[in-house]
Amino acid sequence: xxxxxxxxxxxxxxxxxxxxxxxxxxxxxxxxxxxxxxxxxxxxxxxxxxxxxxxxxxxxxxxxxxxxxxxxxxxxxxxxxxxxxxxxxxxxxxxxxxxxxxxxxxxxxxxxxxxxxxxxxxxxxxxxxxxxxxxxxxxxxxxxxxxxxxxxxxxxxxxxxxxxxxxxxxxxxxxxxxxxxxxxxxxxxxxxxxxxxxxxxxxxxxxxxxxxxxxxxxxxxxxxxxxxxxxxxxxxxxxxxxxxxxxxxxxxxxxxxxxxxxxxxxxxxxxxxxxxxxxxxxxxxxxxxxxxxxxxxxxxxxxxxxxxxxxxxxxxxxxxxxxxxxxxxxxxxxxxxxxxxxxxxxxxxxxxxxxxxxxxxxxxxxxxxxxxxxxxxxxxxxxxxxxxxxxxxxxxxxxxxxxxxxxxxxxxxxxxxxxxxxxxxxxxxxxxx
Ligand SMILES: *Cc1c(COP(=O)(O)O)cnc(C)c1O
Numbered sequence: 001x002x003x004x005x006x007x008x009x010x011x012x013x014x015x016x017x018x019x020x021x022x023x024x025x026x027x028x029x030x031x032x033x034x035x036x037x038x039x040x041x042x043x044x045x046x047x048x049x050x051x052x053x054x055x056x057x058x059x060x061x062x063x064x065x066x067x068x069x070x071x072x073x074x075x076x077x078x079x080x081x082x083x084x085x086x087x088x089x090x091x092x093x094x095x096x097x098x099x100x101x102x103x104x105x106x107x108x109x110x111x112x113x114x115x116x117x118x119x120x121x122x123x124x125x126x127x128x129x130x131x132x133x134x135x136x137x138x139x140x141x142x143x144x145x146x147x148x149x150x151x152x153x154x155x156x157x158x159x160x161x162x163x164x165x166x167x168x169x170x171x172x173x174x175x176x177x178x179x180x181x182x183x184x185x186x187x188x189x190x191x192x193x194x195x196x197x198x199x200x201x202x203x204x205x206x207x208x209x210x211x212x213x214x215x216x217x218x219x220x221x222x223x224x225x226x227x228x229x230x231x232x233x234x235x236x237x238x239x240x241x242x243x244x245x246x247x248x249x250x251x252x253x254x255x256x257x258x259x260x261x262x263x264x265x266x267x268x269x270x271x272x273x274x275x276x277x278x279x280x281x282x283x284x285x286x287x288x289x290x291x292x293x294x295x296x297x298x299x300x301x302x303x304x305x306x307x308x309x310x311x312x313x314x315x316x317x318x319x320x321x322x323x324x325x326x327x328x329x330x331x332x333x334x335x336x337x338x339x340x341x342x343x344x345x346x347x348x349x350x351x352x353x354x355x356x357x358x359x360x361x362x363x364x365x366x367x368x369x370x371x372x373x374x375x376x377x378x379x380x381x382x383x384x385x386x387x388x389x390x391x392x393x394x395x396x397x398x399x400x401x402x403x404x405x406x407x408x409x410x411x412x413x414x415x416x417x418x419x420x421x422x423x424x425x426x427x428x429x430x431x432x433x
Pocket of ligand 1: 105107216250251254255257304360382383
């Protein structure tokens with residue numbers, strides 16, 4: 001299948017080119033030429049299939065023309081070594097827990113898939129080393145670094161804003177060594193993202209090195225996120241709750257929700273989506289006014305959503321043919337400040353004992369405020385609450401248990417390279433390694 005650029009000024013790319021390049025030459029994002037509708041029989045039987053079986057069928061719709069079925073199945077099955085259960089919180093609200101992977105956040109799914117796909121292309125072609133550049137506001141870095149750790153032929157640079165990610169997040173990508181280099185940037189997440197984007201457009205750098213991105217701009221990271229929307233629906237089907245399904249998605253760069261919108265386009269019966277934001281409410285402003293005005297991000301306690309110019313907005317516009325009206329029909333928006341996020345975590349914990357993380361709390365809150373009679377809501381619980389230990393503990397006034405997987409990271413020694421938020425020193429470092 002071919003991939004076109006949302007800016008439509010670049011030639012069409014193959015899957016391999018789209019994955020290896022990340023961003024199109026005209027700075028647009030790659031979109032698959034087709035979004036195939038899955039047959040009715042699939043939806044009819046979905047309740048009888050397990051996660052891997054469902055994911056393989058979805059993966060075939062996107063990648064089946066480009067990767068041999070046995071190989072694709074290996075990649076999918078090897079990616080999904082953990083479950084994404086829907087845990088009931090209220091009668092009409094379930095938590096889609098996406099934090100059972102190696103780094104306890106949803107990005108494990110996309111990052112593991114992309115690492116395996118890129119590794120497949122490199123082995124097949126005997127390509128020169130690929131350098132993966134990834135800007136992170138917290139969880140992307142850990143998921144990508146762990147997903148790619150030890151994959152031959154790939155070196156990963158994680159750029160993160162100094163002092164703006166939690167200690168646990170930082171440990172997950174600064175303690176790995178091997179083919180992972182952590183770059184501590186004296187700036188914001190947007191500065192990190194800008195450095196990565198500039199690198200992809202720098203002629204000299206691209207001449208010398210093979211560069212790619214593992215942010216959700218990469219199709220191999222973003223498309224596999226559709227898998228768990230189908231799996232969540234299957235679980236609702238088993239409970240007889242698969243009517244008027246509403247997904248509420250805590251959103252930052254909008255890769256996660258866009259994968260859900262793709263799932264709907266493939267025929268998944270979803271009534272509507274909610275984009276739940278922290279105070280960085282650029283998308284909500286767009287829904288309200290029809291005007292998209294990026295602005296610098298504000299730091300919040302849901303820091304993985306501190307994004308002032310969500311990259312996947314271009315994909316949403318493209319998917320809906322630039323129609324503000326059509327977008328508003330499928331997606332509504334909510335924005336919460338830190339105080340409301342804390343209040344939400346605390347209230348639900350007292351009411352039911354279910355502990356939210358600050359991102360999931362936005363998703364949950366939006367459902368609680370907007371769910372209509374007859375609707376079944378699912379919010380995406382995008383990270384384990386222990387990843388935001390200080391925030392969560394100070395909010396509920398109790399200490400919480402740290403999962404074994406996280407404790408193991410905490411014992412490692414931090415190693416990073418400090419850099420200013422300027423392109424020249426970053427470029428020098430890449431060229432000199
Ligand atoms: C990355 C992240 C988000 C935002 O996801 P996008 O795909 O960028 O919208 C939300 N919650 C957590 C915990 C994250 O790590």
